[in-house]
Amino acid sequence: MAGHTTKAYRNTLSGSVGAGIGSLFNPSGRKYYILEHKVSSKYHKAGESQEIIVDNIELGRDSHCQVRFDESFKTVSRHHAGIVKDGNMWKLVQISKSNSTFLNGRPVKTEWYLQNGDEIQLSVNGPKLGFIVPTGKKATVGSIGLTRRMSLFRQQALRPYKTAIAVLSCVLVLAVGGLGTWNYLQGEEFDKKIAVAHQLLKQSEQKLDDLKKNNAALEKEIAKAAVEQQRLDSMLKAKSRPIQKNVIVRQGGGNEQGQTSALQRYESDIFRMEAILCVAYKGELVPLETSGGGSLGWTASGYLLSDGRFITAKHCVEGWKFDSAESISKQYASLKDDTYKALFLAGLTETNGAHLVAYIIVRSPSKEIKFQSSQFTTTKRGEKRMDLGDGMTMITANGAGGSDWAYINTGKTGSIPADVSLSANLPAGVRLEVLGYPQGHGSEAGSCLYGSCQTSGRGLNDGVILITGKNYEHGNSGGPVFYNDNGTYKAVGIVSFGVYESMGGITPLYNLR
Known part of the structure; x- marks a missing residue:
């Protein structure tokens, strides 16, 4: 048993939640210890080992204590003792004013440093615990698997x-x-x-x-977060619909049969996108599950050019950067439990290397491709790193200056030709054709739908093609915009954003140079 310390005891939020997040997402350099229970109780069996990955815990009968004993231990106080990290060591702290704490048989009046192999006893004839500091390959929190760390984080930091x-x-x-x-x-x-x-x-x-x-919250076991690609695929396929052939003319679209016939040749390279939002850490993806058993995600459109690039809008790939505060709040509230909420916040603020990633499957009538949002090429233009204080930041984006684009080189040959130069020099008042999978129409029928609009001015306005007469809807975002150049259809842009019902903006392919 090492010497006495006179430093004041303080049970801090950073020592619990802050240290827990560090152990969850940056475990390689963090040490931990094990408490070996020597007496059976309602919550722990004799011989059970309890890994402690946070910097301060409490022992007692209270439901908020990380090491809890049941009501049969009458001489154990509700908040009996604490173990607090101090530098590279841990110290045992006496909290109870009525019941003693013993270290190797000696009473602890205030605080004493702990050493490997020490024995802790709560009150005379009370429960005993062994204090063990792992060594070698198991010396750091990194030796504990991610799923187990998540469970410990839930029990010791969040509860x-x-x-x-x-x-x-x-x-x-x-x-x-x-x-x-x-x-x-x-x-x-x-x-x-x-x-x-x-x-x-x-x-x-x-x-x-x-x-x-x-706080009277009851304990719940953490659900295992499966990180295998098979599970992500099954979650997406469970809510997806078959993609049908044949471009369908939108109801009320007018005399558009000629346009749809000419554009139908490109249908196999126009894709419905389905995305699940995950938290990524060291190559592992944890899908963010909701309390209703689903997942956070979205649908959109994209297309494959003849040069092998899959094209879509940036907000269809990294949607969280464009979300409003209201949307963020709703997503947070919908998550399954406190652990998923903590993961969401860590990914949003990129705490300790965690970050948000969209796992994406794109489907056309004849093709299927899988991506992660981190594989796409985008631009940082229009992004801001917002300082939230206390070391927390988050990235926001607004698509300014025609920055709402993303692409990835697939190595596959598409059928859709592009005219980059033309996309920056379109005349005013010309008709543009749009294909995609809008919500409420194509998403239900599983078919690619036709839409149209017209340019409201010549060339670009702050890097964007401004349009009027828009008759397509949400879900078309990321889809192709075609220009009929004397009977030859060429892709010139990406469906980007809408303003009011009939106005909006198209990101020109010129911006992807």
């Missing part, structure tokens, strides 16, 4: 501070409030929101004890 986590989540939503897909942030408004966020962060630790007392 004691569930309400505090909710407060911090609200801080994040407040901090990103006002962010819209196609709107610029107002500097003064943003500064005010950050000031509010900082104030709430300062208050959260002060209110921690009250939050813990009022």
Whole structure:
């Protein structure tokens, strides 16, 4: 048993949640210890080993204690003792004012440093635990598998501070409030929101004890997050519909049969996109599951050029960068449990190397290709790294300047020709043809639908082809825009955004040079 320390005991949010996130996403350099239970209880069997991956825990009968004992242990206080990391060591802290804590048979009046092989006992004749520090290959948290780390994170970091986590989540939503897909942030408004966020962060630790007392959440086992591609595929296929042949004329579209016949030759290279949002860490993908048993995701369109590039809009690949605060809040609230919510926040703010990734399958009547959003080439134009305070940042995008594009070289030969030069020099008032899988129409029929619009001016306006007379809908985003050049159809752009019902913008292929 090592010497006595007089440093004040403090059970901090950073020592629990902060350390837990570090152990979950950056485990290679973090040490941990094991508590070996020597007495059976309702919650632990004799001989059971409990890995501790956070920096501070409490032992006692209270439901918020990470090491919990049942009501049959009358001499164990509700908050009996704590173990707190101090530098590269851990110390045992006496919390109870009525029941003693013993280390190797000696009473601990305040705090003592722990050493490998020490024995902890809560009260006279109370339960005993062995303190073990792993060595060798098992010395760091990285030796514990990801699924097991997620379970430990849920039990040791999230459960004691569930309400505090909710407060911090609200801080994040407040901090990103006002962010819209196609709107610029107002500097003064943003500064005010950050000031509010900082104030709430300062208050959260002060209110921690009250939050813990009022938190009556019950334990739930964490669902295993399957990372195999087969599971991701099955989740997507479960909600997908067969892709049918034959371009269908939109109802009320007018005399368009000639156009659809001419464009039908390209149908096999126009794809319906289906995406699932995941958190990626060191090559592993964890799909974000919702409380309803589904997943976060979206559908869109894309197409394959004759040069082998699969083309779509950036917001169809990295949609979270374009989401509004309201959308982020709804996605967060829909997630299955606290662990998935923590993963979502870690991926959104890119904490400890975690980041969000979309797993994507694209289908046409005759082809299927699989991608990850990280494989696409995009531009950083229009992106901003927003500082949320306390080391948290997140990336936002608005598609400004015609930056709403993404492509990937597939090595496959498509049938759709492109005219890059023409895409930047279209005349005013000319008709453009659109094909894709809009929500509520093509998505139900499983068929590629025809739409159209016309240019509202000559050439580009801030890198975008502005259009009017738009008669296509959401879901067409990322799909091809064709120009009829004397009977020859050529792809000139990507369906990007809409303004009101009939206006919008097309990203020209010129921007992909």
